[in-house]
Amino acid sequence: MTSQIIPVDPFDFIIFGGTGDLSERKLLPALYHRQRDHQFSEPTRIIGASRTKMDDKEFRAFAKKAISDHVKPEYIEEAELKTFLDRLSYITVDAKSGDGFGELKKSIGDSKRIRVFYLAVAPSLFGDISDNLKAHKLVTPDSRIVVEKPIGRDLESARALNDIIGDDFGEHQIFRIDHYLGKETVQNLMALRFANALYEPLWNSAHIDHVQITVAETVGLEDRVTYYDKAGALRDMVQNHILQLLCLVAMEAPASMDANAVRDEKLKVLNALKRVNGNEAPKQTVRGQYRAGASAGGPVKGYIEELGAESTTETFVAIKAEIANWRWAGVPFYLRTGKRLASRVSEIVIEFKPIPHSIFGESAGPIFNNQLVIRLQPDEGVKQFIMIKDPGPGGMRLRQIPLDMSFAQSFDGRAPDAYERLIMDVVRGNQTLFMRRDEVEAAWKWIDPIQNAWEGSRQEAQGYTAGTWGPSASIALIERDGRTWHESN
Ligand code: BG6
Numbered sequence: 001m002t003s004q005i006i007p008v009d010p011f012d013f014i015i016f017g018g019t020g021d022l023s024e025r026k027l028l029p030a031l032y033h034r035q036r037d038h039q040f041s042e043p044t045r046i047i048g049a050s051r052t053k054m055d056d057k058e059f060r061a062f063a064k065k066a067i068s069d070h071v072k073p074e075y076i077e078e079a080e081l082k083t084f085l086d087r088l089s090y091i092t093v094d095a096k097s098g099d100g101f102g103e104l105k106k107s108i109g110d111s112k113r114i115r116v117f118y119l120a121v122a123p124s125l126f127g128d129i130s131d132n133l134k135a136h137k138l139v140t141p142d143s144r145i146v147v148e149k150p151i152g153r154d155l156e157s158a159r160a161l162n163d164i165i166g167d168d169f170g171e172h173q174i175f176r177i178d179h180y181l182g183k184e185t186v187q188n189l190m191a192l193r194f195a196n197a198l199y200e201p202l203w204n205s206a207h208i209d210h211v212q213i214t215v216a217e218t219v220g221l222e223d224r225v226t227y228y229d230k231a232g233a234l235r236d237m238v239q240n241h242i243l244q245l246l247c248l249v250a251m252e253a254p255a256s257m258d259a260n261a262v263r264d265e266k267l268k269v270l271n272a273l274k275r276v277n278g279n280e281a282p283k284q285t286v287r288g289q290y291r292a293g294a295s296a297g298g299p300v301k302g303y304i305e306e307l308g309a310e311s312t313t314e315t316f317v318a319i320k321a322e323i324a325n326w327r328w329a330g331v332p333f334y335l336r337t338g339k340r341l342a343s344r345v346s347e348i349v350i351e352f353k354p355i356p357h358s359i360f361g362e363s364a365g366p367i368f369n370n371q372l373v374i375r376l377q378p379d380e381g382v383k384q385f386i387m388i389k390d391p392g393p394g395g396m397r398l399r400q401i402p403l404d405m406s407f408a409q410s411f412d413g414r415a416p417d418a419y420e421r422l423i424m425d426v427v428r429g430n431q432t433l434f435m436r437r438d439e440v441e442a443a444w445k446w447i448d449p450i451q452n453a454w455e456g457s458r459q460e461a462q463g464y465t466a467g468t469w470g471p472s473a474s475i476a477l478i479e480r481d482g483r484t485w486h487e488s489n
Contacts, residue, residue, distance in 0.1 A: 005037050005038055005039050006039075007038065007039050007040065007041050008039060008040070008041065008424055008427045008428055009041055009113075009114055009427070010040070010041045010042060010043055010044045010113050010114070011044055011045075011113055011114035011115070011116055011427050012044075012045045012046075012047065012108055012111065012113050012114070012115050012116070013031065013044070013045070013046045013047070013116045013118065013423075013427075014046075014047045014049055014104070014108075014115065014116065014117050014118065015027055015046070015047070015048050015049065015118045015120055016049050016050065016093070016095070016117065016118065016119050016120060016121050016125070016129050017050055017119070017120035017121040018047070018048025018049050018050045018059065018090065018120070019048060019050045019052045019054065019059070019062055020050065020120055020121070021223070022120040022148065023048070023066070023120050024062070024065075024066040024069075024070070025066070025070055026070075026179075026417065026419045027118065027120060027419060027423070028046075028063050028066045028067060028070075029066060029067055029070040029071050029417070030417055030419035030420040030423055031046060031084075031423065032067050032071060032080075032081075032084050033071070033075070033416065033417070033420055034420055034423065034424060035080070035083065035084050036075060036077075036080050036084075039424060043087075043113075044087060045087050045088075045089065046087055046088050046089075047088075047089050047090065047091060047104070047107060047108070048062075048063075048088065048089070048090040048091070049090070049091050049092075049093045049100070049104060050092070050093065050121075051092065051093070051094055051095075052092065053092050054090050054092065055090060056088065056089045056090050058090070059088055059089070059090035060085045060088050063084075063085060063088055064081065064085060067081060067084070072414075075414070089107065091103050091104050091107055095121070095125045095128040095129045095132065096125075096128055098132045098135065098136070101132045101133070101135075101136040101138070102136060104136070104138065105136050105137070105138055108138065112140070112142065113142070114142045114143075114144070114427055114429075115138070115140060115142060115143040115144070116143075116144050116146060116423075116426050116427060117129070117133060117138075117143065117144070117145045117146065118146045118426075119145065119146060119147050119148065120148060122227075123147075123148075123150060123151065123152070123161065126147055126161055126164070126165060127161065127164040127165070130145060130164060130165045130167075130168045130169065131164070131167075131168060133145070133168060134167075134168035139168060139169060139173075143169070143173060144169075144173045144174075144175055144426055144427075144429065145165065145168075145169050145173060145174055145175065146175040146177055146426055147165065147174070147175070147176055147177065148177055149176070149177070149178060149239075149240045150231060150235060150236070150239070150240070151176055151435075151440050152440075152444065153230070153231065153235060154444055154447075154448050154451070155441060155444035155445055155448050158440055158441055158444050159441060162437045162440070162441070166437070171436070171437060172429075172431070174437070175425075175426050175431060175434045176434055176435040176436075176437075176440060177422055177434060177435075178240050178241060178244050178434070178435055179418040179419060179422065180240075180241040180244055180245065180376075180418070181244055181418075181422070181433040181434070182417075182418030182419060182420075182421045182422040182425075182433060183376050183377065183380075183418045184380055184407060184415065184416070184418075184421075185374060185375065185376045185377075185380045185381070185382075185407065186244075186245065186248065186376060187421075187433070188374075188380075188382070188407070189245075189248050189249065189348070189374055190248060190257075192374070192382060193253070194253055199372070200253070202352065203327075204327045204328070205327060205328055205329055205330050205331045206353075207352055207353055208331050208350055208351070208352055208353065209331070209351045209352060209353045209354075209369060209483075210331055210332045210333070210334065210351050210481075210483060211246075211249055211250075211331065211332075211333045211334070211348065211349065211350055211351070212333075212334045212335075212336075212347075212348070212349040212351070212478075212485065212486055213242055213245050213246060213249075213333065213334070213335045213336075213347075213348050213349075214335075214336050214337070214345065214346065214347055214348075214349075214485070214486070215237055215241060215242060215245075215336075215337040215346045215376075216336075216337065216338060216341040216342070216343060216344060216345050216346070216469075217337075217338070217339050217340070217341060217344055218295050218296045218339075218340060218341060218342075218343060218344045218467075219296075219339060219340070219344075220290070220295070220300060220301075220303070220306055220315075220339055220340050220466070221303070221306045221307065221339070225307060228313070229307055229309075229311055229313050230313075231313075232313040232314045232315070233314050233315055233316055233317045233337055233338060233339070234287075234314065234317050234447060234450060234451060234454075235447065235451070237317070237337040238317055238319065238335060238337060238447065239443050239444065239447045240435075240443065241337075242335050242337055243270065243443045243446070244266070244435070245348060245376075246269065246321065246333055246335070247265075247266035247269045247270060247439075248266070249333075249348060249350070250269045250323055250327070250328055250333070251265035251266050251268070251269050252265050252268070252327070253265075257432055258432070259430065259431035259432040259434075259436075260436075262432050263431075263432075263435075263436045263439060266439055267436070267438055267439050267442055268325075269323060269325075270439060270442035270443055270445075270446065271442055272323050272324050272325045272328075273321060273322070273323055273324075273446045274321070274322040274323070274324050275446065275449050276319070276321075276446075276449060276450050276453065277449060277453065278449075278452075278453040278456055278457060280453075281449075281450060281453035281454065281457065281459060282457065282459055283320075284319060284320045284321075284477075285317065285318065285319045285320075285450055285453075285454070285459070286316070286317065286318040286319075286462065286470070286471055286473040286474045286477055287314040287316065287317060287454060287459060287460065287461040287462065288314060288315065288316030288317070288318075288338060288461055288462050288463070288464045288470050288471040288473075288474065289302075289303050289304075289311075289312075289313065289314055289315050289316065289461035289462070289463060289464070290302060290303050290315050290316070290338070290339060290340040290463075290464055290465070290466045291303070291463045291464065291465055291466065292305065292465075292466060293340070293465035293466030293467040293468065294466065294467045295340045295341075295466045295467040300340060300466045300467075302463075302466070303315050303339075303340075312460065312461055313461070314454075314461040315338055315339045315340065315461075316336070316337070316338030316339070316341075316461075316464060316470045316471065316474070317335070317336065317337055317338065318334070318335065318336040318470065318473075318474035318477050318478075319334075319335045319336075319450070320332050320333075320334055320335075320477060320478075320481075321333040321334075321335055332481065334477070334478050334483075334485070336470065336474060336485070338464075338470050340466035340467065341467075341468070341469055341470060342467055342468055342469050344377070344378065345375070345377070345378070346375075346376035346377050347373055347374060347375045347376060347486070348373070348374040348376070349371055349372070349373050349374075349486040350371065350372040350373075350374075351369050351370075351371050351483075351486075352369050352370040352371070352372075353369065354367070354369050355367060360396060360398060361396075363395060363396075363397070364395075364396050364397055364398045365397055365398050365399075366398075367387055367398060368385070368387065368400045370384070370385060370386055370387075371383075371384075371385040371486065372384050372385075373385065373402075373486065379406065380406070380407045380415065381404065381405050381406035381407045382405045382407075383402035383403065383404050383405070384402065384403040384405075385400055385401070385402050385403075386400070386401065386402075386403060387399070387400055388400075388401055421433070422434075469485070
C-alpha cells in the first residue's frame with residue numbers, strides 16, 4: 001500500500017543548529033525524503049544557521065555527508081541529491097549577540113512564503129533566538145517556530161521559556177515537538193481507538209485491569225554527557241514521550257482531529273493524574289542507574305565510568321501512575337523507561353480483566369488475560385493476545401496466541417521517520433501532533449513532586465547491570481500488585 005502524498009506550499013526552512021547532531025541525523029535526511037517523495041512545491045529553500053563559520057559550499061558538503069550517512073543507499077539518486085543540495089544555503093549567526101540575523105533577513109528577502117524556524121539548539125538559546133527573530137522583523141504571519149524538548153527542567157523554567165517565546169510568536173505559531181507523536185504506531189493508536197467500534201466500549205476500568213508503557217533503550221549516554229546528566233530519565237523521557245503516550249491511551253474521544261480538540265482531551269488526562277507525594281514516592285517510583293554489563297552484543301561501561309564523574313542521575317525510572325477520573329479509577333498505569341536495558345523496545349500493553357468464570361476444567365490449563373500490545377518499535381504493529389483451543393484431536397486444552405497485525409508490509413518498503421511527518425505538519429500549520437503550552441506545564445506539575453520527593457528524601461538510584469531490565473525494585477513494583485511486566489523480547 002502506498003500512501004498518498006499531498007504536496008505542501010513552498011517554504012523556507014531555517015535550521016538553527018544547522019550543523020548539529022539533530023540536523024545531521026534527523027532533519028536533513030527527513031527533508032531529503034520528503035523532497036524525494038515529491039512533497040515539496042517550488043521554490044522551497046533550506047537555510048542552515050549556526051555559530052560555526054561556514055559557507056554555502058561547506059554546508060552542502062555537510063548535508064551531503066549527512067544524507068549518505070543516514071539515508072539508505074537505495075534512496076539516494078544523484079539527480080535527486082543535487083536538487084536537494086541546490087536548495088541549501090548557510091548563514092553564520094550568533095544567537096547571543098544577534099550577529100548574522102540581518103544577513104538572514106536579507107537572504108530570506110521579503111518573500112511571503114511560509115517560514116519555519118527550527119530551533120535544533122540547546123534550550124538556553126531558545127529565548128535569544130526567538131527575541132532576535134522578532135527584533136529583526138523576521139516573524140511574519142506565516143512563520144512558525146519549532147522547539148525541541150526539553151522545554152525547561154521544571155514547571156517554573158518551562159513557564160519562563162514559554163513566556164519568552166510567547167512574546168514573539170502566537171501560540172498557533174509555536175510547535176513544541178515530541179517526536180514520539182510522529183511515530184506511525186502512535187498515530188495508529190488513535191486510529192485503533194477511534195476508527196474501530198470494537199475497543200472503545202471496553203476501554204475503561206470495568207474491563208481493563210491495567211496498562212503498561214515501556215520505552216526501553218540499549219544505548220547509553222551517547223554524546224550527550226552534559227545534557228543527560230543534568231536531566232536524567234524522568235525529565236528526558238517521562239515528562240514528554242511517556243506522558244504523551246499515556247494521554248493517547250487514556251484520553252476521551254475528541255470531537256475531531258482538530259488540534260485543540262485533541263489537546264484539550266490530553267490536557268484533561270494530565271490534570272487528572274494523581275500527584276505522587278513524598279510519602280508515596282518510595283512505593284510508587286523506582287530510580288535506577290546502570291552499572292557495567294553487556295549490551296548490544298558487547299561489554300559496556302557503567303554510567304559513572306562513561307560519564308567520568310560521580311553522579312546520582314537516574315538512567316532508569318519505573319512509576320505506578322494513577323488517573324483519578326471515572327474512566328480510569330483503580331486502573332494502574334505502570335510506566336518504565338531506561339538506558340542500557342535488555343533490548344530496544346517501545347510498547348504499550350493494555351491488559352484486560354480476567355474472565356468472570358471458567359467453564360473449563362483444570363486440565364485445560366491456565367486462562368490468561370487478554371492483552372492488546374501496541375508495539376511502537378521495532379517491528380511496529382499491534383498484537384491482540386487471545387485464548388484458543390489448542391488444535392488437534394486431544395482434549396480441550398487452551399493456548400494463548402497473538403492475532404498479529406504487523407504494519408511492516410504496509411510501508412511499501414520504507415517506514416518514514418517521525419520527523420518527516422512532523423516537519424510536513426509544521427509547514428501545513430497543523431498542530432495536532434504538537435504539545436500546547438498548557439500540556440507541557442501540566443506534565444511538569446506531575447513530574448516536579450516526584451523529582452522533589454527524590455531530592456528531598458535522597459531516594460537513591462539503584463544500580464542495575466547493563467543489559468538487564470533494570471533494578472529488581474522495578475519488578476517488585478508491579479509484582480506487589482500481583483502483576484508482571486510483559487515480556488517484551
Ligand atoms: C530523546 C531522548 O527524546 O528520545 C533520548 O532525549 C532518547 O535520550 C530518544 O534516546 C529516544 O528516541 P527513539 O525515537 O530512538 O525511541
